[in-house]
Amino acid sequence: MSETRTEISSLGEFGLIDHLTRNFEIQNASTILSVGDDAAVIDHFGKQTVITTDLLIEGIHFDLMYTPLKHLGYKSVIVNLSDVYAMNAIPTHITMSIGISNRFSVEALDEFYEGVYAACSKYNVDLVGGDTSASQKGFIISVTGVGEVAPDKFVKRSTAKKGDLVCVSGDLGGAFLGLTLLEREKKIYLENPQIQPDLENEDYIVGRLLKPEARKDIIEFFEKNDIVPTAMMDVSDGISSEILHICKQSNLGCRLYEEKLPIAELTRQAAFKFGLDPTVCALNGGEDYELIFTLKQEDYDKITLNEEIAVIGYMSELEEGCKLLTKGGNTFDITAQGWNAFRG
Amino acid sequence: MSETRTEISSLGEFGLIDHLTRNFEIQNASTILSVGDDAAVIDHFGKQTVITTDLLIEGIHFDLMYTPLKHLGYKSVIVNLSDVYAMNAIPTHITMSIGISNRFSVEALDEFYEGVYAACSKYNVDLVGGDTSASQKGFIISVTGVGEVAPDKFVKRSTAKKGDLVCVSGDLGGAFLGLTLLEREKKIYLENPQIQPDLENEDYIVGRLLKPEARKDIIEFFEKNDIVPTAMMDVSDGISSEILHICKQSNLGCRLYEEKLPIAELTRQAAFKFGLDPTVCALNGGEDYELIFTLKQEDYDKITLNEEIAVIGYMSELEEGCKLLTKGGNTFDITAQGWNAFRG
Numbered sequence: 268m269s270e271t272r273t274e275i276s277s278l279g280e281f282g283l284i285d286h287l288t289r290n291f292e293i294q295n296a297s298t299i300l301s302v303g304d305d306a307a308v309i310d311h312f313g314k315q316t317v318i319t320t321d322l323l324i325e326g327i328h329f330d331l332m333y334t335p336l337k338h339l340g341y342k343s344v345i346v347n348l349s350d351v352y353a354m355n356a357i358p359t360h361i362t363m364s365i366g367i368s369n370r371f372s373v374e375a376l377d378e379f380y381e382g383v384y385a386a387c388s389k390y391n392v393d394l395v396g397g398d399t400s401a402s403q404k405g406f407i408i409s410v411t412g413v414g415e416v417a418p419d420k421f422v423k424r425s426t427a428k429k430g431d432l433v434c435v436s437g438d439l440g441g442a443f444l445g446l447t448l449l450e451r452e453k454k455i456y457l458e459n460p461q462i463q464p465d466l467e468n469e470d471y472i473v474g475r476l477l478k479p480e481a482r483k484d485i486i487e488f489f490e491k492n493d494i495v496p497t498a499m500m501d502v503s504d505g506i507s508s509e510i511l512h513i514c515k516q517s518n519l520g521c522r523l524y525e526e527k528l529p530i531a532e533l534t535r536q537a538a539f540k541f542g543l544d545p546t547v548c549a550l551n552g553g554e555d556y557e558l559i560f561t562l563k564q565e566d567y568d569k570i571t572l573n574e575e576i577a578v579i580g581y582m583s584e585l586e587e588g589c590k591l592l593t594k595g596g597n598t599f600d601i602t603a604q605g606w607n608a609f610r611g
Numbered sequence: 612m613s614e615t616r617t618e619i620s621s622l623g624e625f626g627l628i629d630h631l632t633r634n635f636e637i638q639n640a641s642t643i644l645s646v647g648d649d650a651a652v653i654d655h656f657g658k659q660t661v662i663t664t665d666l667l668i669e670g671i672h673f674d675l676m677y678t679p680l681k682h683l684g685y686k687s688v689i690v691n692l693s694d695v696y697a698m699n700a701i702p703t704h705i706t707m708s709i710g711i712s713n714r715f716s717v718e719a720l721d722e723f724y725e726g727v728y729a730a731c732s733k734y735n736v737d738l739v740g741g742d743t744s745a746s747q748k749g750f751i752i753s754v755t756g757v758g759e760v761a762p763d764k765f766v767k768r769s770t771a772k773k774g775d776l777v778c779v780s781g782d783l784g785g786a787f788l789g790l791t792l793l794e795r796e797k798k799i800y801l802e803n804p805q806i807q808p809d810l811e812n813e814d815y816i817v818g819r820l821l822k823p824e825a826r827k828d829i830i831e832f833f834e835k836n837d838i839v840p841t842a843m844m845d846v847s848d849g850i851s852s853e854i855l856h857i858c859k860q861s862n863l864g865c866r867l868y869e870e871k872l873p874i875a876e877l878t879r880q881a882a883f884k885f886g887l888d889p890t891v892c893a894l895n896g897g898e899d900y901e902l903i904f905t906l907k908q909e910d911y912d913k914i915t916l917n918e919e920i921a922v923i924g925y926m927s928e929l930e931e932g933c934k935l936l937t938k939g940g941n942t943f944d945i946t947a948q949g950w951n952a953f954r955g
Contacts, residue, residue, distance in 0.1 A: 299659060300767065303860070305697035305844050306663035306758070308765050315643060316660050319650035320740055320755055322708040326747045353649035364666040364753060396664055403670045409708060409753035411664055414650070421652050423644065500649050516647070 273373035283399055286373065287380045291387065291394050295359050297415070298393045307395035309360055314415040317358075319350040325405035333449040336375055338477045339408075340382025346503065347412040348390055349481040349556045353501035354423075355489065356416035358390060358481075364398035366407035390483060420495065422560070425516035427498035431561040433521055433580040434496075434570065436485045438529040439506060440545060443552020444537040445469075445476030451541075471533040479556040485575065492569045496560035505551040506579075508603040509559050511589055513582075517561075520587040523580035523601065525594050550591070550601070617717035627743055630717065631724045635731070635738050639703050641759070642737045651739035653704055658759040661702075663694040665756075669749035677793040680719055682821045684726025687752045690847065692734055693825040693900045695758035697845035699766040699833065702734060702758040702825075708742035710751035734827060764839065766904070769860035771842035775905040777865055777924040778840075778914065780829045782873040783850060784889060787896020788881040789813075789820030795885075815877040823900040829919065836913045840904035849895040850923075852947040853903050855933055861905075864931040867924035867945065869938050894935070894945070 278286055288302045300308035309316070323343055325331060331339075344361060351358040363383060367376065387394055392412075452464040466473060482501075489495065498513050506528075514521050528549045538545040561582055562570065570576045589601040622630055632646045644652035653660070667687055669675060675683075688705060695702040707727060711720070731738055742753075796808040810817060826845075833839065842857050850872075858865050872893045882889040905926055906914065914920045933945040 299763075300765065304767050304769075305694040306661045306700070306756070308698065308760070309660040309662060310762065311655075311660065313657070316653040316655065316757075317650045318653060318662075318704070318706060318740060318755070318757060320706040320708050320742055320753065322710055322742045322744050322751065322753050324710050324744055324746050324751065327710075327745050350649040354652065356650070360662070362662060362664040362755065364664050366666055366668050366671075366751070396662060398664055398666045400666050400668055401671050402668050404748050407666065407668065407710070407751055409664065409666050411662070411706065411755040412650070413660075413662060416652070418654065419643075421644065423648050425648075 301395045311415040317354050317356040317414040320411040323408040336378040337382040340379040341386045343408045344386035347410040349501040351412045351414035352486045354421045356414035358414040360393050360395045360413040362396040362411045364409040366400045366402035422499040427517035427561040431582045435559045436482050437557040438531040440548035440552045441472045441475030441534040442554035445472035482558045499560035502555045502557040504553045507550040520583040523591050527579040529577040645739045655759040661698050661700040661758040663756045667752040680722040681726040684723040685730045688730035691754040691756040693845040695756045696830050700758035700760035704739045704757040706740040706755045708753040710744045710746035766843040771861035771905040775926045779903045780826050781901040782875040784892035784896045785816045785819030785878040786898040789816035826902045843904035846899045846901040848897045851894040864927040867935050871923040873921040
């Protein structure tokens, strides 16, 4: 962090917004009016508008002890764009609101916005509005993503069909192991601040947690190869939880194969190091921001050449339930782990 | 509040969202896909899309000691719709995210959503998404409003012209006096919980604070009478602050007349009771959620019959500055009070 400290109060609300948004240049013709008025104006020229929103709260969704502010800004945008891609849509705009206590300086916010800016720039998205507020405690981030899709080309969760292939992009479980590692290092540091963190060879899993990407490439691949998934969502809570949503909303069951789950070698090694089962990490670890989708079987040939897509199973009758077939030949019910922030 | 207490954890995140959104029926043909997927889908059928967002934080923007949760839900929607109307657009959709600590029960959230539902229903707006999260402390509300406007019929802040009339809807200063009253009663209560609050005859100012409305009627009046304001914004920080935005962004000055400021008789009486100047309350008190707008002089005849619109001055050359002419014949510079949440 820079050594200069400029108090937020020295700029005032409007000065702060001007300062934070000064580097944003409009990239999309659809942006008719941007930051600086009561609202922004967007024209998707006949396409349909997709909208999604996320609320990220310090201490619940992120820990500033091991999350650099620039990465946090980047990731805040990415998690939101990931939801837009999961509709088979192209993100075009975001609004970003933040609530901050006065422990943050203008320089700290600049770092956060550098990350926001980098993500917007990489994904060709315009920041068109937001709100800047004081908070009594902690850093609060609210992002709303807007995208566009050709009329009725969006992909829901509820439209998978029996026999469809279940596919997933990239690899799974890395972000969860990155979190496990950083939580361990935090605990060690808090017990003895003299001990330096041991993150050697852990770039991959730490990067999966702190600097995820959204799967723009997969949506572009679908477009280019004339593929429309029958159902799709992004992997934020873990694929166990996500496939159960698709099954429930599509009124179907599924059968997944443990041996087909894509797990990176570095993720596998990290799991063994922590005494964890890589399969469990892949199924229940969240925040991978991959896409899980179902495809008609006749589309199989179209995806075989894409190494970023793995077929992990198929959709079955509702009565067959949601099952995982293990490498050892056993069959287990898939159950959702996940959201329990209100417990305990 | 109901006597039953259901813990939020008993429903889980998705159960909670299902529960809270169970009564929302889609009202707009533009709502192609609503709650329950990664994102919502909207089709404005050739119109342009307007988008605005607000972040409301307990202890900064509202005090639950004197704000009923149902009113808070209602107001959270209204303040956002007000921004959409201020673009001369019609709101069609909102997303609503909340962060809540486990001191809130499901019944408390139901009350909040009753207010959200009432506002959506009254203004014909569909709730199409959101996020429900734990918070470590306090209640956090993030609302994004979406609206539609015929191509290029939106009204900015920057397009007022010299000689245009400055107009305001409704009356000013009431919400600020409502806040002053409730803060006084809170202080008295905290000092001596035996003393009952004295809110007799104060319904008007308390209502202005706790249950504001957005000026849908004014936008509909414009449409019916073929009026397009030259510039417009909503009154959230006080008209001093707002007119300075219009002047700065339009590169003009203005001249307002104290005697023309619309102040309700009940607001005036409350001001005197607190030893405050009603004019200062009208200029600097925020949260009135009225519309301030500029009109071509030739449109004057069209608005004279609308008792909800007051002409309070006119736009002048930049060099003439932003001035208030008092009843006593003196001229003062208009200065922005307002946002100083980061100070002190």
